[in-house]
Amino acid sequence: MNTLTNPQWRNVRLGDIGQSLIGLTYSPSNVKRSGTLVLRSSNIQDGELAFDDNVYVDCAIPEKIRTRENDILICVRNGSRRLIGKSAILDRRVSGQTFGAFMAVYRSDLNPFLRYFFQSDDFKRQIDEHLGATINQITNGSLNGFVVTLPSESEQQAITERLQDGDRLIATLKRLISKKHAIKQGMMQELLTGRTRLPGFKQAWSRATLGRISKVTMGQSPVGSSYNTKGNGLPLIQGNADVSKRATIERVWTSSPTKISEPGNVILTVRAPVGHAAIASHRICLGRGVCGLDAGKDNSFLFHLLVSSESRWSLFSQGSTFTAVGSNEVDSFTIDWPCDPEERSAIAKVLQDADQEIDALQRRLESVSSIKQGMMQELLTGRVRLPVGGQAR
Known part of the structure; x- marks a missing residue:
């Protein structure tokens, strides 16, 4: 490879080498359990087609907005600005389907190459220049006017x-x-x-409670004035938004920590929704919506056990507007416990x-x-x- 500049490369508008098509407008009465698949923003995940959230319609669909293999599907309107412009190339699995009014399809003979332009920084830059401060959509005319270097x-x-x-x-x-x-x-x-059972282990298992095999510390939010985003103090972990399956997600710190969890302890969400577990990699402040569990040398085993038991926490849900459990429910939560450490x-x-x-x-x-x-x-x-x-x- 050589870093040379080629004067034969040319800048062209997307509208000069293909066409952009805006998708189908349909009413709730058109939505059915089966029929024609309407591709929407949720059908694009990480630049690929996804089919976890599908909508089907039964209505008249113009032939030109029936999808074809190698069409490029683009999100052109969305409440979230960061989703505008996400795209995926379509394959034969969705040929003959359609796409929603908040989406566009770009159709050209060059799409196997252009699919990468739609993933590029240059395309994202042109989107940002078009959106400005208030506009939250790309029009058909604007998309056709975007420039690609060929x-x-x-x-x-x-x-x-x-x-x-x-x-x-x-x-x-x-x-x-x-x-x-x-x-x-x-x-x-x-x-x-x-x-x-793993080889060599035959000792019986017993039923145990979290309160018996671990020290439970319920979270408590510190005073609001101590919150900061500059890393001063300890990370503040609050509820499910800050806890994934295996790690805590740090967004806010507090200079006045209240309840503290030490490295290696298990973090469990107790609010909205309940039962997600993580391992603390360092000291953190336990805020509202989480608790800390310290089972000593058994923390790793307890973590995996809680991950496998996540669905059982729905039985403890309470409250009219959110799910939550208190210290009594956490203490009394039963688990299968090998007696042999x-x-x-x-x-x-x-x-x-x-x-x-x-x-x-x-x-x-x-x-x-x-x-x-x-x-x-x-x-x-x-x-x-x-x-x-x-x-x-």
């Missing part, structure tokens, strides 16, 4: 093939991560219930190893995605060139 056909093909290689590796890693998650889920269901440690080690394998794959996926994004910015601007027709450019 190399020759042979170089378009070379760039497309190189970036598709990256896409294939990313897809492979995602499938592998999904498979590893499923394997770990199966391991948890077997090992954390005693249905499958060595078995608890061994199970935790197996599940930790599985987590570490998934984490390593996730880091590799993030690295490959970052490399591909960097390649895309270099190749689509001509700052880095690929060999074409056997000649280095």
